[in-house]
Amino acid sequence: MQYLSVLIFGLPVEFLVLSFITILCALYVVTNKNPIHSVLALIMTFFSISAHYIILNAQFLAIVNLIVYAGAIMVLFLFVLMLLNLNKDSEPQVKMGWQVAATIAAGLLLVVLAASLHKSSEYVSRNPVEGVGLVKNLGKYLFSEFLVPFELSGILFLAAMVGAVFLGKRKTDDESTEMEETA
Amino acid sequence: MKPDSIFNSLDISHYIYLSCVLFCIGMFGVLMRRNAIVLLMCIELMLNAVNLLFAAFSSYMGDASGQLFVFFIMVVAAAEAAVGLAILVMVYRNTKSTDVGLLNNLKG
Numbered sequence: 495m496q497y498l499s500v501l502i503f504g505l506p507v508e509f510l511v512l513s514f515i516t517i518l519c520a521l522y523v524v525t526n527k528n529p530i531h532s533v534l535a536l537i538m539t540f541f542s543i544s545a546h547y548i549i550l551n552a553q554f555l556a557i558v559n560l561i562v563y564a565g566a567i568m569v570l571f572l573f574v575l576m577l578l579n580l581n582k583d584s585e586p587q588v589k590m591g592w593q594v595a596a597t598i599a600a601g602l603l604l605v606v607l608a609a610s611l612h613k614s615s616e617y618v619s620r621n622p623v624e625g626v627g628l629v630k631n632l633g634k635y636l637f638s639e640f641l642v643p644f645e646l647s648g649i650l651f652l653a654a655m656v657g658a659v660f661l662g663k664r665k666t667d668d669e670s671t672e673m674e675e676t677a
Numbered sequence: 678m679k680p681d682s683i684f685n686s687l688d689i690s691h692y693i694y695l696s697c698v699l700f701c702i703g704m705f706g707v708l709m710r711r712n713a714i715v716l717l718m719c720i721e722l723m724l725n726a727v728n729l730l731f732a733a734f735s736s737y738m739g740d741a742s743g744q745l746f747v748f749f750i751m752v753v754a755a756a757e758a759a760v761g762l763a764i765l766v767m768v769y770r771n772t773k774s775t776d777v778g779l780l781n782n783l784k785g
Contacts, residue, residue: 501686505686505687505691506686506687509687509691513691513695516695516699517695517698517699517702520699520702520703520722521702523702523706523715523718523719523722524702524703524705524706524709524710524715524719524722529712529714529715532715532718533718536718536721536722539722539725540725543725543728543729546692546695546729546732547729547732550692550732550733550736551736552732552735552736552744554744555732555744555747555748558748558751559728559751562751562755563721563725563751563754566755567721567754567755567758570758570759570762571714571717571718571758571762574714574762574765574766575714577766578714578765578766578769578775580712580714580775585712586711586712586774586775586776586778588709588710588711592709593709595708596705596708596709597705597709599704599705599708600701600702600704600705600708601701603700603701603704604697604698604701607697607700607701608693608694608697611693611697612690612693612694614690614693615688615689615690615693618689618734618737618738619738620684620689620737620738621737621738621739622684622736622737622738622739623739626735626736626739626740626741626744627735627736627741627744631741632741632744632745635741635742635745636745636748639742639745640742640745640749643749647749647752647753650752650753650756651752651755651756653756654755654756654757654759654760655759657759657760657763658759658760658762658763659763661760661763661764661766661767662763662766662767664770
């Protein structure tokens with residue numbers, strides 16, 4: 495894949511633009527009062543992260559990220575939001591001091607993470623292989639080295655599905671009266 | 678590896694910084710918001726920051742294991758979202774609100 499070679503501040507322009515979009519949308523998710531807008535901004539964030547995967551030569555991951563996150567998980571979130579009929583007015587109020595404390599805590603975490611990780615790039619052997627992110631290569635690894643985790647994740651999915659159905663099931667009338675009697 | 682590949686013009690440290698920023702934004706949201714559904718979304722954001730870092734390291738080192746880890750994180754995220762939203766719907770049925778501040782019965 496051919497890349498633009500335009501550099502701004504010594505960085506490729508596509509990385510800068512995508513990072514800008516990603517961070518802006520992520521900030522919009524957490525600061526917006528309307529949950530529906532938050533979901534839409536989060537979908538936008540996932541799209542830009544998928545674009546990051548593409549410039550990192552992880553093509554299959556980019557598509558799976560779009561299908562699973564933007565396509566399945568966020569649609570689930572949207573459905574639940576519309577089911578619960580949430581809007582700006584139902585948004586719980588947060589105290590000002592709590593917001594300041596959250597900002598300081600997140601800023602401190604950022605400083606600690608950046609300071610502890612900024613040397614780690616020296617230890618990365620830069621050895622990109624052509625086609626490492628394609629389905630053929632990933633499938634080979636998934637069904638040989640990672641076969642047991644793959645099967646286990648299937649069981650996890652089954653358990654999550656049963657749990658979600660059980661939790662989401664509305665209690666029938668005689669069941670709920672039974673509960674009230676025992677309570 | 679082509680000479681104009683992004684791996685030559687961009688150091689991995691920039692991806693590390695980007696992931697750190699995304700993770701901290703997610704944590705900021707978890708600390709600041711009290712709407713349970715936004716909390717779940719912030720957790721997804723943090724998981725995605727980790728995914729991005731896994732993919733960046735995997736691509737720079739030419740090792741597919743990192744990208745497979747991302748798949749497993751996606752599986753866990755999907756399962757977590759499904760169960761979390763089911764719990765959320767149940768909580769909403771009982772309290773008519775998604776405010777996590779109301780769920781303080783275990784405080785003692």
